[in-house]
Amino acid sequence: MNGTRAGVRVRNVFFARLMVSMAAALLFSLPQAAFQPAAAQEKTDRVGAMAFDIPAQSLASALNAFGRQSGLQVSLAAATSRGVTSMAIKGSYTPEQALAALLRGTDVRHSITPEGTAIVTPKHVSPLVTGSVEDGSTTLQQVTVEGDGVGQGDVGEVNITAKDFERKNPANLQDVFREEPSVKVGSSLPMSQKVYVNGIEETNLAVTIDGSRQNNKVFHHNATTLIDPALLNAVSVDEGVAPADAGPGALAGAIAYETKDARDLLDGDGFGGFVNSTYNSNGGVFGTGVSAYGLHQGFEYLGYFNFSKGSEFSDGNGDKMPGTRSNLLSGLGKVAYEFESGDRIELSHESIKDAAPRPFRANMLNTDGAKPWEPVIRDYRLDRNNTVFTYTDETLEGWWDPKLVLAYGTTDVATTVYPKPGTGPVSYEIEGLTSTFNGKFENRFHTGIGTVTAGVDFYSDRAELDDLYEPGTEKAQNVGAYVQARLEPFDRTRLSFGGRADQQWFTGTGGQEFDNAGLSGNISGEYDIIESFLTAKAGYSHVWSGIPLAENFIMNPAWTYDPKPEPTTSNNYNVGLAATYNGFTLEGSIFRTDMENARYARYANAYTAREVESEGYSIAAGYEWTDGFVRVKYVDIDTLIDGQPADSDTGTYLTTPVGKIITLTAAHTFADYGLTVGGDIEFAPKYDKLPKAPAGEPDYKPYEAYKVVNAYVEYKPESHKNLTLRADVKNIFNEVYSDRATYGQEFGVVDPLHQPGRSFIVSLRATF
Numbered sequence: 001m002n003g004t005r006a007g008v009r010v011r012n013v014f015f016a017r018l019m020v021s022m023a024a025a026l027l028f029s030l031p032q033a034a035f036q037p038a039a040a041q042e043k044t045d046r047v048g049a050m051a052f053d054i055p056a057q058s059l060a061s062a063l064n065a066f067g068r069q070s071g072l073q074v075s076l077a078a079a080t081s082r083g084v085t086s087m088a089i090k091g092s093y094t095p096e097q098a099l100a101a102l103l104r105g106t107d108v109r110h111s112i113t114p115e116g117t118a119i120v121t122p123k124h125v126s127p128l129v130t131g132s133v134e135d136g137s138t139t140l141q142q143v144t145v146e147g148d149g150v151g152q153g154d155v156g157e158v159n160i161t162a163k164d165f166e167r168k169n170p171a172n173l174q175d176v177f178r179e180e181p182s183v184k185v186g187s188s189l190p191m192s193q194k195v196y197v198n199g200i201e202e203t204n205l206a207v208t209i210d211g212s213r214q215n216n217k218v219f220h221h222n223a224t225t226l227i228d229p230a231l232l233n234a235v236s237v238d239e240g241v242a243p244a245d246a247g248p249g250a251l252a253g254a255i256a257y258e259t260k261d262a263r264d265l266l267d268g269d270g271f272g273g274f275v276n277s278t279y280n281s282n283g284g285v286f287g288t289g290v291s292a293y294g295l296h297q298g299f300e301y302l303g304y305f306n307f308s309k310g311s312e313f314s315d316g317n318g319d320k321m322p323g324t325r326s327n328l329l330s331g332l333g334k335v336a337y338e339f340e341s342g343d344r345i346e347l348s349h350e351s352i353k354d355a356a357p358r359p360f361r362a363n364m365l366n367t368d369g370a371k372p373w374e375p376v377i378r379d380y381r382l383d384r385n386n387t388v389f390t391y392t393d394e395t396l397e398g399w400w401d402p403k404l405v406l407a408y409g410t411t412d413v414a415t416t417v418y419p420k421p422g423t424g425p426v427s428y429e430i431e432g433l434t435s436t437f438n439g440k441f442e443n444r445f446h447t448g449i450g451t452v453t454a455g456v457d458f459y460s461d462r463a464e465l466d467d468l469y470e471p472g473t474e475k476a477q478n479v480g481a482y483v484q485a486r487l488e489p490f491d492r493t494r495l496s497f498g499g500r501a502d503q504q505w506f507t508g509t510g511g512q513e514f515d516n517a518g519l520s521g522n523i524s525g526e527y528d529i530i531e532s533f534l535t536a537k538a539g540y541s542h543v544w545s546g547i548p549l550a551e552n553f554i555m556n557p558a559w560t561y562d563p564k565p566e567p568t569t570s571n572n573y574n575v576g577l578a579a580t581y582n583g584f585t586l587e588g589s590i591f592r593t594d595m596e597n598a599r600y601a602r603y604a605n606a607y608t609a610r611e612v613e614s615e616g617y618s619i620a621a622g623y624e625w626t627d628g629f630v631r632v633k634y635v636d637i638d639t640l641i642d643g644q645p646a647d648s649d650t651g652t653y654l655t656t657p658v659g660k661i662i663t664l665t666a667a668h669t670f671a672d673y674g675l676t677v678g679g680d681i682e683f684a685p686k687y688d689k690l691p692k693a694p695a696g697e698p699d700y701k702p703y704e705a706y707k708v709v710n711a712y713v714e715y716k717p718e719s720h721k722n723l724t725l726r727a728d729v730k731n732i733f734n735e736v737y738s739d740r741a742t743y744g745q746e747f748g749v750v751d752p753l754h755q756p757g758r759s760f761i762v763s764l765r766a767t768f
Contacts, residue, residue, distance in 0.1 A: 052098045054089050054532070062086035062102055065532065070095045088583060088624060155496075155524045155539040156239035156253070156574045156591065158183060162264060167667060167678065169712070169726060169763060170229040171280075171287075174739065178710075179680060181635040181661035182239060182618055186648075186741030187223075188313075188755045189324055191354040191382050192363035194224050196741050197239050198591055199614040199639040199658045200252035201651070203548070204570075204598070206242060209257045210348055212388045212407030213247055215436035215461040219413050219553040220652045221361040221743075226384055226411075227257060228330035228352050230276070230289050230306045234258045240572035240591050241524050241539035244482040244498035245442065245453050249545045250520075251570040252593045252614070259332050259350055262293040262302040269295050274767040278308070282730075282759035285310025285326045300336040300346075315754035316736035322365060323377045324753075327356035342395030348388050355381045360415065363742070368749035374418045383412045401444040403455075410435045413552070417468075431466040432552025442482075450487035453498075456480065465555040472509040472555030478546060479503050484522075492528035496539075497521075504546035506565070508606065509557045516567045518544025524574070533581060537589070539574040550601040551653070559606035566597040566609060583624045590617040598654055612654050613640040628668030636660045644691045647700065648743045656741050657703060659687035674718055679711035684740045700746040706737035708755070722768060728761040 054065045063086075067074040089101045158180050170176045172190045177183040187193045195202040202224050207214040209227065216224050238246060238254040246254035266272060271294030278287040287308035294301055310326040329352070336346035358380035359365055366376050391404040414431040442455025457480050464473040484498030499521040506514045524539025545568045576589030595612040602608075615638055622631035637658040639646040646655045667678030688702035712728040734757045744750030 052089050052093050054086070054098075054102060059086050059103075059106065066099060066102060069532065070098065088626075155526065155537040155576065156241055156589070158235075158237040158239065160235040162233050165229065165232060165234075167676075169728065171278075171761075172229065173227065176229050176232070176235060178682065179631070179633070179663055179665045180237075181633050181663045181682075182637070183237060184656075184658060184661070184739070184741035186656065186739055186743060187363045188321070188739065188742070188753050189358070189362060190328065191223050191226055191358065191380075192221060192753075193226070194363075194741070195255065196656055196658070197237060197253050197255070198593060198616065198635075199637045199646075199655050200593055200595075200612070201653055201655060202255060203653050204249075204251040204545075204568075204595065206247035206250035206254040207257075208247060208255070209350060209386050209409075210259055210388045210407075211256075211390060211405040211440075212386050212409055213249075213436055213438040213459050214386075214409060215434045215459075215463070215549070216384070216411045217463055217549055217551040217653065218382075218411050218432045218434055219362075220551055221363045222382060222413055225257075226352055226354065226382055228306055228328065231259045231304060231330060231332045231350060232257055233260045233264050240574050240593055241522055241541045242543075242572075243486075243496060243522060244484045244500040244520065245455065247440075247457060248459065248478055248480050248500070248502055249543075249548075250541075251543050251545050251568060251595055252572065259334075259348065260291075260302065260304065261334065262295055262300045262336075265293055265302075266295050269297065271295075272768060274765060276763065276765045278761060278763040280310065280759055280761045282756045283310040283313035283324070283326060285313075287326075287328075298338040298340070300334070300338075302332065302334040304332040306330045313756040313759070316731065316734040316757040317754075318757065319754075321754060321756075323357055323359040323362070325356045327354065329353045329355075338394060342393050344392050344394050346388075346390045346392075348390075350386045351384070353381070353383045355379075355383075358415075364744045364753055365751040367744070367747075367751070371418075371420070373421055378416045378418075381412075381414045383410075385410050398446040401446060402442070403444075404439070404441045406439040408435070408437050425468075428468050430468070430553075432464070432555075433466070434461070434463045434549075434552065436461045447487075449489050450485065452483065452485045452487075454483045457482070461549060463549045463552050463555070465552040467555075470555075470557055472552075472557045472559075474509055474549045474555065475507040476546065476549055477505045492531055493525065494527075495523070495525040497523040497525075502544060502546065504567070506547045508561050509555060509559050512561050514547060514561075514565060516546055518546070518567055518569070520544045533579060535578045537574070537576045537578065539572070541570075541572045543570045543572070545569065548599050550599070550606065554601060554603045556603050556606065561606050563607070565599065565607045568595060568597045568599060570595040585620070585622045585624075587621075588617065588619045591615065595654075600650075600652075600654065610654060611640075611642050612646075613643075614638070614655060616658075627671055628666070630664075630666040632662070632664045634660070634662045638689065645689045647691055647746055649747070650691075656743075657687060657690065657746070658740060659689065659703065660685050661740065674716040676714040676716075677712070678714075679709065681707065681709050683707045687740070690746055698748050701748060703740060703745050704737070706735055707733075708735045708737065709733055722766055724763075724765040726761075726763045726765075728759075728763075730759040730761065731755065731757055734758045 052069055054062055063074045086102050087104050089098055168175055173193050173195060174185040177185055182198055184196045185193050197205060203217060207225055214225050236256045240253050242250035242254040273292040276289040285308055289306035291304040307329045308326045312320045312324045314320050332350045334348040338344040357377045359376060360378055386409040388407040393402055411434045414429055416427050417430045418427045436459055438459035440455055440457035442453055445452045460477045462475050465471055480500050480502040482500035486496045488494050501519050503517045520543045522541035526535050526537050528535050547565045547567055571594045573592045574589060576587060578587035592615040598610040598612045600608040600610045616636045618635040620633040622629060639655040639657060641650055646657055648656050662683040665680040667676060669676040684706050686702055686705040690700040693699050709732045710730045714726040716724050736754060738745050738752045738754055742752050744752045
């Protein structure tokens with residue numbers, strides 16, 4: 001068996017290197033002219049009206065379609081498209097009219113050079129102007145094409161935009177991802193919510209906040225990345241196959257969180273702010289957020305402060321859930337300056353703190369295995385901080401689009417330990433701390449057929465336990481180099497391919513040192529079988545991730561690391577089809593992730609190698625019209641550990657059972673009245689693909705089916721456009737359930753956390 005696995009690993013590495021080599025050969029075999037900064041080409045024969053049919057979608061994908069249908073070269077400013085959704089257009093337009101209609105309602109501007117290059121930039125960017133043309137576009141002097149790689153050949157992407165955040169009004173990460181059945185969030189308590197992508201826990205993904213790597217393996221009963229959605233502007237998820245520039249450790253994909261920015265809230269120089277207040281009837285939770293921001297002659301600032309307080313919530317039976325009080329404090333501060341040269345520097349700090357009595361095992365209520373002398377509820381504190389320095393060059397140049405990121409982040413968990421009576425002090429505080437110092441420098445080369453990003457990155461991660469009797473520390477440092485190309489080399493074809501090389505130095509609790517190096521590669525693409533109608537997608541990645549840190553609260557200074565830890569690797573596959581027609585969309589995909597040498601650590605054993613598998617398929621359909629949409633999504637995910645169905649305990653920091661999930665979402669805006677109504681439904685059928693219980697223990701219980709319905713109405717009065725009134729009803733039919741990804745539902749000895757019962761939420765937002 002071991003020989004077979006070794007053979008599989010050799011073949012996988014060989015295949016990955018072969019794919020990367022072939023991709024590189026393709027890149028450098030393309031005509032040399034394609035890699036010169038894009039030369040202006042005469043497009044005067046395309047200024048008349050022509051037929052366009054582009055459904056609403058991510059801005060990057062929509063602009064790709066616009067470029068194909070108009071024949072114009074499209075230039076997209078770096079980071080402009082991330083988290084932005086275009087409008088749908090269909091009919092006969094000039095290119096200027098089509099581009100203006102496509103960008104209506106977004107916070108970006110468009111420009112077209114006399115030679116026929118369409119340029120899309122944030123509204124704060126002021127290109128060189130020589131004259132104006134119809135529909136608010138601007139004619140530019142000849143400039144070098146620049147662009148953003150987002151949406152060019154990358155597959156398996158989930159993008160949650162600023163407009164999605166406005167529509168959802170999320171209170172926690174479950175609300176953020178509630179319309180995406182492939183992304184599940186376990187637990188009803190924010191400080192213990194964990195994100196799973198296609199069933200794989202986020203600790204096996206490259207997770208960043210404003211470009212800063214996250215290292216949050218603190219306590220397996222806690223949240224992995226606690227974040228306040230009120231601070232977020234957009235989220236993007238690469239499911240399975242992730243590009244090389246997503247960062248190290250992208251074993252099963254990547255999640256990138258982006259916080260609000262003054263440039264997202266203002267069109268130009270000026271200042272503003274908003275106040276948002278919320279009341280939730282279930283637990284009597286009050287929340288208030290206050291923000292102020294401004295832009296002035298290149299200087300930018302933003303400050304945001306948010307807090308919520310309330311009592312314990314009740315489940316669908318009306319039973320109080322102990323340890324679920326709300327006591328959340330979060331904040332975001334940003335300052336930036338853009339010099340006349342176009343050089344821009346930004347310093348941001350984001351922080352969140354949860355401090356309230358909680359269950360010691362905060363992702364469940366209680367367990368029969370708890371020590372009888374311990375209180376079920378005890379004081380708890382989780383404090384996470386993230387500081388990021390970013391440098392970019394905002395000028396429009398084809399060969400020079402640099403980005404420098406330096407970041408430092410910490411997650412601190414403190415609670416109280418109660419030793420057995422007579423063995424020591426009555427109680428004492430125990431504290432776990434993870435930290436990361438990380439950064440990257442990269443440059444994006446813009447060519448006539450796409451972009452090539454090349455860079456280097458590093459991290460220095462630390463996990464330590466401050467314990468009265470047995471403190472322990474693990475450390476890991478990594479240096480990587482990467483290249484990722486996103487090209488449109490042929491008509492109707494978009495490719496994304498790249499690779500990275502990493503060197504890691506790992507230090508165990510006793511000072512043991514392990515040095516390892518490895519290669520990763522990825523290739524994915526899209527091909528329009530029928531232009532503007534049917535697109536085929538496929539992707540593959542092989543990822544080398546080094547040795548992961550263990551969590552703080554099981555840290556053991558006596559670990560011997562025998563047998564020698566091996567680096568974790570993975571292989572990801574994704575194949576799908578997508579069709580669009582007159583506002584209708586239909587897509588389906590199959591996916592698979594295989595992880596080898598996944599670390600499973602416990603206090604008694606530093607390292608056990610696990611093989612983790614996730615496979616399944618998804619289907620999605622929808623229809624969008626001018627003022628609304630309806631979407632239905634379905635996934636079926638099976639997760640295995642060492643060839644057996646996974647359970648939520650053995651799957652800690654690895655995976656969790658998921659099964660079948662169906663979501664239905666709809667919304668419509670009555671524009672004449674400033675009124676929007678919407679809602680969503682999640683249905684999870686019964687799931688019983690569970691392993692056999694250990695000898696002498698009762699059989700595992702199946703995961704019960706549930707159906708939860710949410711609805712909302714939002715009103716923006718015409719006479720007071722700075723006000724937004726909203727009312728939500730969550731769990732309308734008072735369903736008694738635990739979200740599918742919540743820990744412990746299959747064990748008879750565990751009382752899992754239930755979701756809140758029917759909740760009425762009212763909110764008021766005022767901007768100035």
